[in-house]
Amino acid sequence: MSDPCVIFDLDGTLVDSETLGSQALLDMLPELDEPLAVISERYRGQRMANIMADVQQRLGRQLPDSFENDYRAYAASRIEAELQPMPGVVAMLEKLHLARCVASSAPKPKIELALRVCGLAPFFGSDVFSCYEIGAWKPDPAIFLRAAESMRVTAQRCIVVEDSDVGVSAAVAAGMRVLRYDPAGSYASSASVRCFGHMDELLPLLIHFTS
Numbered sequence: 001m002s003d004p005c006v007i008f009d010l011d012g013t014l015v016d017s018e019t020l021g022s023q024a025l026l027d028m029l030p031e032l033d034e035p036l037a038v039i040s041e042r043y044r045g046q047r048m049a050n051i052m053a054d055v056q057q058r059l060g061r062q063l064p065d066s067f068e069n070d071y072r073a074y075a076a077s078r079i080e081a082e083l084q085p086m087p088g089v090v091a092m093l094e095k096l097h098l099a100r101c102v103a104s105s106a107p108k109p110k111i112e113l114a115l116r117v118c119g120l121a122p123f124f125g126s127d128v129f130s131c132y133e134i135g136a137w138k139p140d141p142a143i144f145l146r147a148a149e150s151m152r153v154t155a156q157r158c159i160v161v162e163d164s165d166v167g168v169s170a171a172v173a174a175g176m177r178v179l180r181y182d183p184a185g186s187y188a189s190s191a192s193v194r195c196f197g198h199m200d201e202l203l204p205l206l207i208h209f210t211s
Contacts, residue, residue: 006159007160009162012045014102015118020082020083047105052067083118086199087183088200100123106132156175
């Protein structure tokens with residue numbers, strides 16, 4: 001039997017980037033005129049193409065061809081200056097003795113930037129996987145299956161730590177156990193998904209899942 005592997009989502013799970021990304025979107029498109037929390041929840045875990053399509057439908061106009069590149073550059077500048085790890089993440093990773101990797105819907109340069117800015121890069125090394133590398137996005141399970149294959153572990157021995165609906169759906173579809181990071185307490189645990197509210201709780205849950 002292979003050793004277990006913990007697969008972490010990035011945005012909103014390891015790093016507090018959902019709020020930064022949503023604020024960058026509101027800065028560039030003030031006509032959306034919605035609270036930051038509403039925008040963050042609406043687009044949590046979504047790929048950029050889907051976000052842009054939804055924004056265009058809601059605004060009733062096309063965004064400029066340069067919008068995605070302009071947005072990514074602006075968001076990257078905010079990440080570089082302001083991004084923080086989620087509370088308790090560093091202490092948790094320092095004590096985590098299982099194989100681990102990151103599997104994210106973000107482009108790989110953004111993942112690597114976020115991990116570097118937050119001081120998390122040494123915990124993962126090159127074990128970082130992006131949906132852009134395979135052309136399939138959550139809720140498609142492909143990114144989690146690619147991560148498992150690359151880490152040389154079966155799907156049944158993987159534990160996914162996620163915060164978004166699409167990420168949880170992808171992990172369940174991959175046949176992996178799921179721990180949902182839910183600091184707001186918005187979700188209830190189920191037979192296939194165990195919810196937790198703070199990273200301090202993660203290590204005991206992992207011990208339970210791997211024992």
